[in-house]
Protein backbone atom coordinates (compact mmCIF):
# COMPACT_ATOMS: atom_id res chain seq x y z
CA UNK A 351 0.00 0.00 0.00
CA UNK A 352 1.53 3.34 -1.02
CA UNK A 353 1.36 5.85 1.78
CA UNK A 354 3.61 7.35 4.42
CA UNK A 355 4.13 3.90 5.95
CA UNK A 356 6.19 2.98 2.87
CA UNK A 357 8.75 5.61 3.96
CA UNK A 358 9.22 3.79 7.25
CA UNK A 359 9.87 0.47 5.47
CA UNK A 360 12.44 2.14 3.23
CA UNK A 361 14.11 3.96 6.13
CA UNK A 362 14.30 0.71 8.15
CA UNK A 363 15.87 -1.08 5.18
CA UNK A 364 18.52 1.59 4.79
CA UNK A 365 19.13 2.68 8.41
CA UNK A 366 17.48 -0.04 10.53
CA UNK A 367 19.84 0.39 13.49
CA UNK A 368 19.64 4.19 13.66
CA UNK A 369 17.46 5.98 16.23
CA UNK A 370 14.03 6.89 14.86
CA UNK A 371 12.23 8.03 18.02
CA UNK A 372 13.76 9.25 21.24
CA UNK A 373 12.09 10.18 24.52
CA UNK A 374 14.36 10.69 27.54
CA UNK A 375 16.28 7.41 27.85
CA UNK A 376 14.01 5.47 25.52
CA UNK A 377 15.24 5.07 21.96
CA UNK A 378 13.39 3.19 19.23
CA UNK A 379 15.44 2.32 16.16
CA UNK A 380 13.84 2.26 12.72
CA UNK A 381 13.81 -1.55 12.93
CA UNK A 382 12.03 -1.49 16.28
CA UNK A 383 9.58 1.14 15.10
CA UNK A 384 8.80 -0.93 12.00
CA UNK A 385 8.42 -4.11 14.05
CA UNK A 386 6.05 -2.38 16.50
CA UNK A 387 4.08 -0.81 13.65
CA UNK A 388 3.71 -4.21 11.98
CA UNK A 389 2.30 -5.66 15.18
CA UNK A 390 -0.20 -2.83 15.37
CA UNK A 391 -1.17 -3.52 11.75
CA UNK A 392 -1.75 -7.21 12.57
CA UNK A 393 -3.72 -6.29 15.67
CA UNK A 394 -5.92 -3.94 13.65
CA UNK A 395 -6.42 -6.41 10.81
CA UNK A 396 -7.38 -9.16 13.23
CA UNK A 397 -9.95 -6.73 14.70
CA UNK A 398 -11.42 -6.27 11.24
CA UNK A 399 -9.93 -2.81 10.53
CA UNK A 400 -9.09 -2.41 6.84
CA UNK A 401 -8.29 0.16 4.16
CA UNK A 402 -10.24 3.39 4.54
CA UNK A 403 -11.37 2.68 8.10
CA UNK A 404 -10.71 5.36 10.73
CA UNK A 405 -8.56 4.74 13.80
CA UNK A 406 -8.71 7.25 16.66
CA UNK A 407 -5.58 8.07 18.69
CA UNK A 408 -5.97 9.87 22.00
CA UNK A 409 -2.34 10.04 23.11
CA UNK A 410 0.15 12.67 24.22
CA UNK A 411 3.56 12.98 22.55
CA UNK A 412 4.89 9.53 23.46
CA UNK A 413 6.72 6.94 21.30
CA UNK A 414 3.62 4.73 21.30
CA UNK A 415 1.87 7.41 19.23
CA UNK A 416 4.40 6.98 16.41
CA UNK A 417 4.15 3.19 16.50
CA UNK A 418 0.34 3.28 16.40
CA UNK A 419 0.35 5.99 13.73
CA UNK A 420 2.51 4.01 11.28
CA UNK A 421 0.80 0.73 12.17
CA UNK A 422 -2.61 2.20 11.34
CA UNK A 423 -1.33 3.71 8.07
CA UNK A 424 0.17 0.39 7.01
CA UNK A 425 -3.24 -1.23 7.55
CA UNK A 426 -4.56 1.33 5.06
CA UNK A 427 -6.51 3.10 7.80
CA UNK A 428 -6.91 6.84 8.28
CA UNK A 429 -5.59 8.18 11.59
CA UNK A 430 -7.80 10.52 13.60
CA UNK A 431 -5.48 12.12 16.18
CA UNK A 432 -7.13 13.77 19.15
CA UNK A 433 -5.94 15.97 21.97
CA UNK A 434 -5.71 13.74 25.09
CA UNK A 435 -7.24 16.53 27.19
CA UNK A 436 -10.57 16.40 25.33
CA UNK A 437 -13.70 15.59 27.31
CA UNK A 438 -15.88 12.56 26.47
CA UNK A 439 -18.42 14.76 24.66
CA UNK A 440 -15.69 16.16 22.40
CA UNK A 441 -14.06 12.79 21.71
CA UNK A 442 -17.50 11.43 20.88
CA UNK A 443 -17.96 14.17 18.31
CA UNK A 444 -14.67 13.25 16.58
CA UNK A 445 -15.48 9.54 16.67
CA UNK A 446 -18.94 10.01 15.25
CA UNK A 447 -17.90 12.54 12.66
CA UNK A 448 -15.03 10.40 11.38
CA UNK A 449 -16.88 7.08 11.76
CA UNK A 450 -13.91 5.59 13.67
CA UNK A 451 -13.89 1.79 14.08
CA UNK A 452 -11.61 1.73 17.10
CA UNK A 453 -9.76 4.17 19.34
CA UNK A 454 -6.45 3.84 21.19
CA UNK A 455 -6.12 5.98 24.32
CA UNK A 456 -3.20 6.65 26.65
CA UNK A 457 -4.24 4.84 29.82
CA UNK A 458 -3.54 7.66 32.25
CA UNK A 459 -6.02 9.80 30.31
CA UNK A 460 -8.26 7.11 28.87
CA UNK A 461 -11.43 7.59 30.94
CA UNK A 462 -13.00 10.22 28.72
CA UNK A 463 -12.07 8.35 25.51
CA UNK A 464 -13.45 5.11 26.94
CA UNK A 465 -16.77 6.81 27.81
CA UNK A 466 -16.97 8.28 24.32
CA UNK A 467 -16.10 4.97 22.65
CA UNK A 468 -18.71 3.17 24.76
CA UNK A 469 -21.36 5.70 23.78
CA UNK A 470 -20.76 5.11 20.05
CA UNK A 471 -20.32 1.34 20.46
CA UNK A 472 -16.67 0.90 19.48
CA UNK A 473 -13.66 -0.51 21.36
CA UNK A 474 -11.30 1.76 23.27
CA UNK A 475 -7.91 0.09 23.62
CA UNK A 476 -5.96 1.50 26.56
CA UNK A 477 -2.26 2.06 25.90
CA UNK A 478 0.12 2.31 28.84
CA UNK A 479 3.87 2.63 28.81
CA UNK A 480 4.72 -0.67 30.48
CA UNK A 481 1.96 -2.72 28.94
CA UNK A 482 2.30 -1.37 25.43
CA UNK A 483 4.58 -4.11 24.17
CA UNK A 484 2.37 -6.66 25.86
CA UNK A 485 -0.61 -5.24 24.06
CA UNK A 486 1.21 -5.67 20.79
CA UNK A 487 2.37 -9.04 21.92
CA UNK A 488 -0.83 -10.55 20.77
CA UNK A 489 1.76 -12.24 18.64
CA UNK A 490 -0.26 -12.10 15.49
CA UNK A 491 2.98 -12.08 13.44
CA UNK A 492 4.02 -15.33 15.15
CA UNK A 493 0.58 -16.77 14.42
CA UNK A 494 0.73 -15.60 10.81
CA UNK A 495 4.08 -17.32 10.43
CA UNK A 496 2.63 -20.59 11.79
CA UNK A 497 -0.14 -20.31 9.21
CA UNK A 498 2.35 -19.64 6.42
CA UNK A 499 4.40 -22.66 7.48
CA UNK A 500 1.32 -24.86 7.58
CA UNK A 501 0.24 -23.67 4.13
CA UNK A 502 3.58 -24.95 2.76
CA UNK A 503 3.36 -28.23 4.65
CA UNK A 504 2.30 -31.15 2.48
CA UNK A 505 -0.45 -33.39 3.89
CA UNK A 506 -1.62 -33.85 7.48
CA UNK A 507 0.60 -32.88 10.42
CA UNK A 508 2.09 -36.00 12.03
CA UNK A 509 2.88 -36.49 15.72
CA UNK A 510 6.67 -36.59 15.33
CA UNK A 511 9.62 -34.91 13.62
CA UNK A 512 8.41 -31.32 13.75
CA UNK A 513 11.80 -29.75 14.32
CA UNK A 514 12.53 -30.47 10.63
CA UNK A 515 9.10 -30.28 9.08
CA UNK A 516 7.49 -27.40 11.04
CA UNK A 517 10.43 -25.64 12.71
CA UNK A 518 8.61 -22.36 13.40
CA UNK A 519 5.48 -23.99 14.88
CA UNK A 520 7.65 -26.17 17.08
CA UNK A 521 9.74 -23.13 18.14
CA UNK A 522 6.57 -21.25 19.16
CA UNK A 523 5.74 -24.17 21.48
CA UNK A 524 9.30 -24.41 22.81
CA UNK A 525 9.28 -20.68 23.57
CA UNK A 526 5.85 -20.84 25.24
CA UNK A 527 7.14 -23.69 27.44
CA UNK A 528 10.20 -21.59 28.25
CA UNK A 529 8.20 -18.60 29.49
CA UNK A 530 5.39 -20.64 31.04
CA UNK A 531 6.68 -24.08 32.04
CA UNK A 532 3.66 -25.84 33.62
CA UNK A 533 6.03 -27.72 35.97
CA UNK A 534 7.36 -24.62 37.72
CA UNK A 535 9.28 -26.55 40.40
CA UNK A 536 10.91 -29.97 40.62
CA UNK A 537 12.18 -31.52 43.80
CA UNK A 538 14.66 -34.17 44.86
CA UNK A 539 15.84 -35.54 48.22
CA UNK A 540 19.65 -35.67 48.38
CA UNK A 541 21.05 -39.16 49.04
CA UNK A 542 24.38 -37.91 50.23
CA UNK A 543 26.10 -34.69 51.24
CA UNK A 544 27.11 -32.49 48.31
CA UNK A 545 27.96 -28.92 47.38
CA UNK A 546 25.64 -27.23 44.88
CA UNK A 547 26.53 -23.78 43.59
CA UNK A 548 28.80 -23.24 46.58
CA UNK A 549 26.13 -24.30 49.10
CA UNK A 550 26.66 -27.26 51.43
CA UNK A 551 23.76 -29.68 50.98
CA UNK A 552 23.63 -32.33 53.74
CA UNK A 553 22.24 -35.81 53.00
CA UNK A 554 18.45 -35.99 53.22
CA UNK A 555 17.87 -32.35 52.15
CA UNK A 556 14.85 -31.45 50.03
CA UNK A 557 16.30 -29.65 46.99
CA UNK A 558 13.88 -27.65 44.84
CA UNK A 559 14.76 -26.52 41.31
CA UNK A 560 12.56 -24.11 39.43
CA UNK A 561 12.38 -24.32 35.61
CA UNK A 562 10.30 -21.10 35.80
CA UNK A 563 13.19 -19.18 37.34
CA UNK A 564 15.90 -20.91 35.30
CA UNK A 565 14.08 -20.08 32.05
CA UNK A 566 14.07 -16.38 32.99
CA UNK A 567 17.75 -15.99 33.79
CA UNK A 568 19.36 -13.12 31.91
CA UNK A 569 22.71 -14.92 31.86
CA UNK A 570 21.20 -17.78 29.83
CA UNK A 571 18.68 -15.98 27.64
CA UNK A 572 18.81 -12.68 25.79
CA UNK A 573 15.80 -10.54 26.77
CA UNK A 574 14.48 -13.43 28.89
CA UNK A 575 10.98 -11.97 29.40
CA UNK A 576 10.33 -11.42 25.70
CA UNK A 577 8.41 -14.04 23.71
CA UNK A 578 10.80 -14.71 20.85
CA UNK A 579 10.35 -18.14 19.20
CA UNK A 580 13.22 -17.53 16.75
CA UNK A 581 15.70 -18.25 19.56
CA UNK A 582 14.75 -21.94 19.19
CA UNK A 583 15.26 -22.04 15.42
CA UNK A 584 18.98 -22.12 16.03
CA UNK A 585 19.46 -25.78 17.07
CA UNK A 586 21.11 -26.05 20.46
CA UNK A 587 20.74 -22.36 21.41
CA UNK A 588 20.53 -21.85 25.17
CA UNK A 589 19.37 -25.41 25.82
CA UNK A 590 21.48 -25.94 28.93
CA UNK A 591 19.13 -23.93 31.14
CA UNK A 592 15.96 -25.32 29.56
CA UNK A 593 14.01 -28.07 31.29
CA UNK A 594 10.23 -27.85 30.85
CA UNK A 595 10.12 -31.65 30.92
CA UNK A 596 12.73 -32.14 33.63
CA UNK A 597 16.17 -33.58 33.07
CA UNK A 598 18.16 -36.76 33.62
CA UNK A 599 16.82 -40.21 34.55
CA UNK A 600 13.36 -38.89 35.48
CA UNK A 601 12.90 -36.93 32.28
CA UNK A 602 9.20 -36.78 31.38
CA UNK A 603 8.26 -40.04 29.73
CA UNK A 604 5.50 -38.27 27.78
CA UNK A 605 7.67 -35.48 26.36
CA UNK A 606 7.59 -36.44 22.69
CA UNK A 607 3.91 -37.29 22.88
CA UNK A 608 3.08 -33.97 24.60
CA UNK A 609 5.13 -31.93 22.09
CA UNK A 610 3.61 -33.81 19.14
CA UNK A 611 0.13 -33.30 20.53
CA UNK A 612 0.73 -29.57 21.02
CA UNK A 613 1.96 -29.14 17.44
CA UNK A 614 -1.05 -31.04 16.07
CA UNK A 615 -3.57 -29.09 18.19
CA UNK A 616 -1.94 -25.71 17.50
CA UNK A 617 -1.75 -26.35 13.78
CA UNK A 618 -5.39 -27.48 13.59
CA UNK A 619 -6.51 -24.45 15.59
CA UNK A 620 -4.45 -21.82 13.79
CA UNK A 621 -5.11 -23.23 10.32
CA UNK A 622 -8.63 -21.81 10.51
CA UNK A 623 -8.66 -19.42 13.46
CA UNK A 624 -6.99 -16.36 14.88
CA UNK A 625 -6.41 -16.21 18.60
CA UNK A 626 -6.64 -12.72 20.05
CA UNK A 627 -7.02 -11.01 23.38
CA UNK A 628 -10.12 -9.18 24.59
CA UNK A 629 -9.89 -5.38 24.60
CA UNK A 630 -8.51 -4.05 27.85
CA UNK A 631 -6.86 -7.36 28.62
CA UNK A 632 -4.08 -7.44 31.17
CA UNK A 633 -1.89 -10.44 31.81
CA UNK A 634 -3.30 -12.59 34.64
CA UNK A 635 -0.94 -13.34 37.53
CA UNK A 636 0.65 -16.77 37.46
CA UNK A 637 -0.71 -19.07 40.14
CA UNK A 638 1.74 -21.74 41.24
CA UNK A 639 -0.35 -24.81 42.07
CA UNK A 640 0.99 -28.28 41.17
CA UNK A 641 1.25 -26.82 37.68
CA UNK A 642 1.20 -23.08 36.87
CA UNK A 643 -2.21 -21.61 36.05
CA UNK A 644 -3.31 -18.13 35.00
CA UNK A 645 -5.15 -16.83 38.08
CA UNK A 646 -8.80 -16.27 37.18
CA UNK A 647 -8.40 -17.94 33.76
CA UNK A 648 -7.14 -16.75 30.42
CA UNK A 649 -9.88 -15.25 28.25
CA UNK A 650 -9.19 -15.40 24.51
CA UNK A 651 -11.06 -14.18 21.48
CA UNK A 652 -11.16 -16.86 18.81
CA UNK A 653 -12.14 -15.66 15.37
CA UNK A 654 -12.37 -17.65 12.20
CA UNK A 655 -9.67 -16.63 9.73
CA UNK A 656 -12.41 -16.04 7.17
CA UNK A 657 -13.89 -13.36 9.46
CA UNK A 658 -16.67 -15.29 11.26
CA UNK A 659 -16.66 -15.65 15.01
CA UNK A 660 -15.40 -19.08 16.15
Ligand code: HEM
Pocket residue numbers: 531532533536537593594595596597599600601602603604605607608
Ligand atom coordinates in the same frame (compact mmCIF):
# COMPACT_ATOMS: atom_id res chain seq x y z
C1 HEM B 1 3.17 -30.23 28.44
C2 HEM B 1 3.02 -31.45 28.97
C3 HEM B 1 3.93 -32.03 30.01
C4 HEM B 1 4.84 -31.42 30.80
C5 HEM B 1 5.20 -29.92 30.90
C6 HEM B 1 5.44 -32.46 31.62
C7 HEM B 1 6.44 -32.21 32.55
C8 HEM B 1 7.08 -33.22 33.26
C9 HEM B 1 8.21 -33.01 34.13
C10 HEM B 1 8.87 -31.66 34.43
C11 HEM B 1 8.55 -34.20 34.67
C12 HEM B 1 9.73 -34.49 35.59
C13 HEM B 1 9.31 -34.43 37.03
C14 HEM B 1 10.55 -34.55 37.92
O1 HEM B 1 11.68 -34.52 37.45
O2 HEM B 1 10.36 -34.61 39.15
C15 HEM B 1 7.65 -35.19 34.12
C16 HEM B 1 7.65 -36.52 34.43
C17 HEM B 1 6.78 -37.45 33.93
N1 HEM B 1 5.83 -37.21 32.95
FE1 HEM B 1 5.41 -35.46 32.08
N2 HEM B 1 4.88 -33.66 31.29
C18 HEM B 1 3.97 -33.45 30.29
C19 HEM B 1 3.21 -34.39 29.65
C20 HEM B 1 3.21 -35.72 29.96
C21 HEM B 1 2.42 -36.73 29.28
C22 HEM B 1 1.49 -36.44 28.09
C23 HEM B 1 2.68 -37.91 29.89
C24 HEM B 1 2.15 -39.29 29.59
C25 HEM B 1 1.65 -39.65 28.43
C26 HEM B 1 3.65 -37.66 30.93
C27 HEM B 1 4.15 -38.61 31.78
C28 HEM B 1 5.16 -38.41 32.71
C29 HEM B 1 5.70 -39.43 33.59
C30 HEM B 1 5.23 -40.89 33.68
C31 HEM B 1 6.73 -38.84 34.34
C32 HEM B 1 7.58 -39.50 35.41
C33 HEM B 1 8.84 -40.05 34.75
C34 HEM B 1 9.75 -40.67 35.81
O3 HEM B 1 9.69 -40.30 37.00
O4 HEM B 1 10.54 -41.54 35.42
N3 HEM B 1 3.95 -36.33 30.95
N4 HEM B 1 6.76 -34.57 33.28
